Every structure is written in C-alpha cells, then in structure tokens.
Amino acid sequence: MNLLLDLWTVVAVITGAFFFFAGTVGLLRFPDSLTRLHALSKADNLGLGLVVLGLLPQMDSVSAGLKLVCIWLLVLLSGATASQWIARTLRHSGSGP
Amino acid sequence: MIEVLNFGLAALILGLAVWAIVAREAPAAVVGFIVYGLLLTLVWLQLRGIDVALTEAAIGGGLTGVLLISAAVRLRSTESAFRAQRPAASTRWLAAVLAAAVTGALAICVLALPEPAPTLAPEVLANMAVTEVENPITAVLLAFRAMDTLLEAIVLVFALIGVWSLAPDLAWGGRPGPLQVADPNGMLAYVARVLPPIGIVAGIYIFWIGADHPGGKFQGATILAAMWLLVMMAGLADAPPVSRRWLRWLLVAGPLVFIAIGVVGAVTANAFLAYPQGFAKPLILAIEFALMPTLTLVLGLMLLGAPRRGKSP
C-alpha cells in the first residue's frame, strides 16, 4: 500500500513537472502575448494541480491535505482572474487581435 | 541534490538583482524584483527561517510588489528624461570599484566567521518556558526583545503619519488613494468578493498560531491588509477619510496598549516591558491582539499613499 502511494506521488509529481515544462515552452515559443497567456494557465491548473494531488498521500493529517487543496484552489482563482485582467490590458494597448 | 538547488537559487537571485539594476525600464526592473522576493522566500526556507519566509512571502513578495509596480507604471513618462542623465564612465567605474570592495570585504568576513558559531538558541530555549509560548521567534519578539517590537510598531505609525503629511492642503482629512469606479459585476469585483473571506480566515489563522508555530501578527496583518486593499481596488469599498476618529484611535491603540503593559511591568516586575510572573502569556496575547488592527490599517493605508481627495469629492 505504502509503495503504491509513493508510486502515485512520483507519477503525479513528474506529470505535474511536465506541465510546468510545457507552460515555460509555451511562454517562450508562442508568437504573441495572448497565446502566451494561454500557455500560462496550463502550469497554473494542471502543473500545480498534479503536484498537489501527488503530495496528498504524503500528508500526515487530513487538515494538511485540505490546506494543500485550498492552496491549489486559491492559485486557480487568482491565476484565472489575473490572466483575464492581463488580457484586457493587452486588448486596450492594441497588441491583441 | 539540495546543493544543486541552493546553487541554482543563489545564481537566480544574483541574476535577478543585476536585472533589477540594469533593466532599461522601471516596470521591467520591478517585475524582476517581485520574482526576486519570491526567491528570497525559498532561500529563507532553505536557511530554516520559516517565520522569516512567511514575512518575506507576505511583504517582500506581496505588498512591496504592489507598491513598486503601481509607482513604476505611473512614473513611466519621467524615465526617458533620466536616461540622458547617465553618469559618466568614470563615475560608473568608481561606483563599480567601490561596490566590489564592499562585496570583497563582506565576503572575507563571511568566510572568517568564528567556528563554532556564537548562538543564543540554547538560552532562548532555556528561558522560553517563562513566557509560555512555544514559538521561539514570538518569545524573542514579545518577551526578550519586546522593546524592538514596540519601537517597530511606533516607527510604522510614524511612517504612516509621514505619508499622510504629504497631502495637499485641500485634501487634508480626505480619503487616500484614487477613486475607484468599478463595475460591480466585473472580474475583479468577483475576486474581491470570493478571496477576502478566505484571506481573512487565513490571516487570522496565521496570526493565531504565531504563539506556538511559525506565524504571527506581522504576517497575519499583512494578509489582512492585502485583502482590504483588494476590496478597495475593486471599488467595493472606499478608503476611510484620514480624519475619522475611530481610524486614528485604532492606529495608536496597538502601541498605546503595548506601552501601558510595559509601564505596568515597570511597577509590578521592576523593569519596563517585563511581565509579572505567571502573566506572561496573557499579556503577550493582549499585546498581539492590540497590535493586529493597528498593523493591518498601517500596512494597508501606507500602500494607498497620501490623502488625495478632499472631504467632498
């Protein structure tokens, strides 16, 4: 059982790390600001989400696990809002489509 | 592995510090500085200073970033004039030599630090039981070095008075910060409704556990101040006019309670800021509770700046 949980952690964290990699590649390689903004959300939602899911079995109490999920939800909320707001400045400054 | 991480952190921090200095435009430099603050948080974790990491995360990463990025965007138009003013090559070289000399001297000091390192940790541990708090940092802040914390609270209030005193005569007594006109159904208004309830709980939680675990009033107050700021940014609430009596009382309440308890200590325990036997923890808690609203208001209002709008806008 323990081995299985550890395996889950390893797989989820590695997948999460991959999405951070994808987010970075997108941020560096995509041609304009709005597409780059789109790359960002992958890291926010999936990268951190998978890391959090992977770490859940390593927590020693339910409250620690809840806190972990809370952190992810907070990042989702503020990350999505920030993206939307950044997109708005892009539209006003004319660099968007 | 941990060495690789530490070296990477050090290299990144140095790179970002150089960027914050040499970047052409101020907003770009400030973004570098915000990331730099986040990295410092990680470094504090690596140096096993979790309380410091919390403070850096709240102040260095959060509030300072907000303060500097708004200022940088507003002052953008002034920058081009200054670019022509770059000091001569000779001045730059002299500055570089001076900076290198300071760095060299400090590096020699770091390498020549005495072994074993002097430490007060055992003494803190030996005397912590008297204060009845479990977090050594809180014991130092509010018992062993309470004078520093008292003076710090007073410095913060003075800094706010300094900011307020910059108000033009017409706006004195008015509301600080720009008037925010916001759509009540907009995205920011939405976050400003959802995030603060969670943030207030988190802020009070960080404040409350400070007695026994890493956390405390500064970190908690910073989070609360940030939530207040978010509500004001979204236009859901306006900043209070600085002439309000309740506001002024709350601002001085923390330091006043602190001083009062200090004076009581002078009478009952023979030293200013000493706590009578057996009353240490309740008194420490009383000080923390009194300081909490003061710190929240000071930190929030300091970011808003001088009063700009008169009593009748």
Place this chain on the structure above:
Amino acid sequence: MTAGTLFGLCAAVLIGVGLYGLIVNPHPLRKILAFNVVGSGVFLLFGAIAHRGAGAGMGGDPVPQALLITGIVVAFSATALAVAVLLRLFDETGSVTLSSDPPANAGNDSGGN
C-alpha cells in the same frame, strides 16, 4: 559549501550590486529599488549568520531571525514612505527631480554629473 556560507557570499554580492545601482541609476524609483536590493542583501547576510547559530533543536538562532522580521517590516515602511514622497512630487511638478535644471532640458548635457 554549507548553505550558510553560500547564501552569505550571495548576500555580499547582492549588497555590492545594489550599492552600484544606488550610485549609477539617476531615476529616484530605481534608487529605491537598488536600496531594497542592498537591504535584502543585508537581511540575507544576517540570516546566513543566524543559520550558522543553529542549535538546541532550532534551525537557526531565533534572536537574529526575530530581528529580521522586524527589519523586513521596517524596510517596507521606509520604501512606502519614499514612494509616497516620489509620487507626490510627480503629482505636484510632473517630474521626479528636485534639481533646478530639470532633466527634460538636459538632453544636450552628456557626461559630467
């Protein structure tokens, strides 16, 4: 190399970098930024020394760590005051310099100080 020594040396370089920026950057906001870099370097140096004093079951010497918290908060208040002065000056005069020869006219004044 221990973490304390590594970040101590890192802090020494940060102080140097910040000092250089404080001298050569003419824009006041950039000076405030450089000043903050110096400040964080000093804090980091202090923190590295605190880390060396680990003992009695604590990760570092708690006395300097507590003073660091005080220092970070006070540094923030100093920064906020400086930025407020700067913005007020900008609102009043439209520029951020006190010199009688405003930099707007200083385009032909290359070199010198």
Place this chain on the structure above:
Amino acid sequence: MAEFLVGAAAFILGMVALGLVRVLRGPGDADRIMAAQLFGTGGIAAVLLLGTATGERATLDVALTLALLAAFAAFAFVKAKLAQTPGESRTADSP
C-alpha cells in the same frame, strides 16, 4: 522519497526560471507580468515539494500566504495601466 521531491522542486524551479527569459525579452510589460505569474505558481509548487521533503508542516502556511498574494502584483499592474489610459478608468471593469 525526500530526494525525489527535492529533485522535482529543483526541476520545476529550473523550468519556470527559464520562463524568466520573457522578463528580459518582454516585449511588453504584460509578458513580463506573465512570466512572474508563472514563476509564482512554480515557486508555490517548489515550496510544497520542499516542505513535504523536509517534513516541516509550517511550510504549508508559507505556500498558503504565497497563494493568497500571488496575483496581487498583476492586479495592481493592470489597475495602474488602465488608470493611465484616458477614458478607460470608467469602463475599466466592463468587458
């Protein structure tokens, strides 16, 4: 396990640090803020991984603080930017 978690933290930090090239190259301030935003998320992930590796539970609170304040700089940036565009501040919040 601890070694793996530290390694993952180092990898994620390295990745988002590469993203900082956007801070250097820009071109706009918005792209720079994006890179900072990505770094913020990566930093939170690294704090969580390192905290789990050392077993120090209080690091969760550090991550919580970072998560609460992560987007504030972006909010302030957009607010300041919109306030500068004339006629924009009034309609700033309607899409």
